[in-house]
Amino acid sequence: MTINEAVYMGQKAMITIGMICGPVLIAALVVGVIVSLFQAVTQLQEMTVVFVPKIFAVFIVMAILGSWMMEQ
Numbered sequence: 001m002t003i004n005e006a007v008y009m010g011q012k013a014m015i016t017i018g019m020i021c022g023p024v025l026i027a028a029l030v031v032g033v034i035v036s037l038f039q040a041v042t043q044l045q046e047m048t049v050v051f052v053p054k055i056f057a058v059f060i061v062m063a064i065l066g067s068w069m070m071e072q
Helices: 003-042 048-071
Strands: none
Touching: 003 048
């Protein structure tokens, strides 16, 4: 294996990782921002309010896109 092949395989691995992890991370980010805005508006500072919606969002995204992720 040459250096060029190793670099190419590394690039493909990073792109695949981004494609697989991207939707889950974006869903967690969007839900986290929405919950943070809700907490700021209502002055509700409970820590579990942040984690439970994120867990549900990640679960839903993985349930919807799980088969596609496994194919990649």
